Amino acid sequence: MSHKAGFVNIIGSPNVGKSTLMNQILGEKLSIITSKKQTTRHRIMGIVNEENYQMVFSDTPGIIDPAYKLHESMMQYVDEAIKDADIILFVTDIYEKIESLKDRIDRMNQLSAPVILLINKIDQSDQQALEKLVDSWKDNIPKAQILPISALHGLSIDFILPKILEWLPDHPPYFEKDQLTNRNMRFFMAEIIREKILLLYQKEVPYSCEVVVEEYKEDTDIIRIRANIMASRKSQKSILIGHQGNKVKQLGIDSRKDMEEFVGKKVHLELFVKVDEGWRDKSGKLKKYGY
Numbered sequence: 001m002s003h004k005a006g007f008v009n010i011i012g013s014p015n016v017g018k019s020t021l022m023n024q025i026l027g028e029k030l031s032i033i034t035s036k037k038q039t040t041r042h043r044i045m046g047i048v049n050e051e052n053y054q055m056v057f058s059d060t061p062g063i064i065d066p067a068y069k070l071h072e073s074m075m076q077y078v079d080e081a082i083k084d085a086d087i088i089l090f091v092t093d094i095y096e097k098i099e100s101l102k103d104r105i106d107r108m109n110q111l112s113a114p115v116i117l118l119i120n121k122i123d124q125s126d127q128q129a130l131e132k133l134v135d136s137w138k139d140n141i142p143k144a145q146i147l148p149i150s151a152l153h154g155l156s157i158d159f160i161l162p163k164i165l166e167w168l169p170d171h172p173p174y175f176e177k178d179q180l181t182n183r184n185m186r187f188f189m190a191e192i193i194r195e196k197i198l199l200l201y202q203k204e205v206p207y208s209c210e211v212v213v214e215e216y217k218e219d220t221d222i223i224r225i226r227a228n229i230m231a232s233r234k235s236q237k238s239i240l241i242g243h244q245g246n247k248v249k250q251l252g253i254d255s256r257k258d259m260e261e262f263v264g265k266k267v268h269l270e271l272f273v274k275v276d277e278g279w280r281d282k283s284g285k286l287k288k289y290g291y
């Protein structure tokens, strides 16, 4: 019996719904989601395994012009994902202006990999506007298969997998058939804390933080987790901690709740706020933090 396998890489602007889409396809919350841009900082693989195929999806950071070395690393993930894709899921939404995406469109047209263009958030569009948008996308990337969807509401998501399967190359599996991702528990725990930071704090603070899980210890009925939140400036440390530690306490409560859901077990969580001056622009630090 033949077996199909390949890399299906999700790329697009910040906030268009790439992570929502990957989670929806997997039926599992692997990637964190917030209404803020630059929520995703890494390439995160989510694997769909069936007897005769394996689809290795990659969620990637939203494409931006780098302002920090951190962003350069993030864009490197995107670049690699464009290069090693067997199939590209190019995500846009009903709000994006096609004219602002000229470079990306050119690149898609030059790629040999097939492109599925997903126009997301159709729950917020009307039929007429959507038809016009689909037509202009057809003109811009003629080779693309275009699907209007809503990742959040699961609209037309069922059409995506059969399309991918049509184009998926014959290949043996790349990963063990019971493997669901390329990331470990520590990574997902750190991401949960980062999501809660994005939700709980304003402006630049979430973007200046990195989360490092220092300890992940599984006992019979509880998992003990110790994590450091690294701020890039001293002034941000006190904001993160809050008056009498109120903010970081809330952060712990919110994070623990999601962690327990993710691991299906009780979690004991300890959080420490530290300063790592200017880490976002230091190559050595970025490497240490896994970028």
Ligand SMILES: Nc1nc2c(ncn2[C@@H]2O[C@H](COP(=O)(O)OP(=O)(O)OP(=O)(O)O)[C@@H](O)[C@H]2O)c(=O)[nH]1
Pocket: 013, 014, 015, 016, 017, 018, 019, 020, 021, 032, 033, 034, 035, 036, 037, 038, 039, 040, 041, 060, 061, 062, 063, 120, 121, 122, 123, 124, 149, 150, 151, 152, 153
């Ligand atoms: N109305 C609507 N909102 C959506 C839809 N899909 C995603 N969103 C929302 O859009 C916001 C961004 O979603 P994400 O999945 O984090 O977007 P992303 O492209 O991964 O963003 P980055 O990681 O920052 O690049 C969140 O508030 C989602 O709830 C949709 O189909 N309809």
Ligand SMILES: [Mg+2]
Pocket: 018, 019, 020, 031, 032, 033, 039, 040, 059, 060, 061, 062
């Ligand atoms: Mg994302």
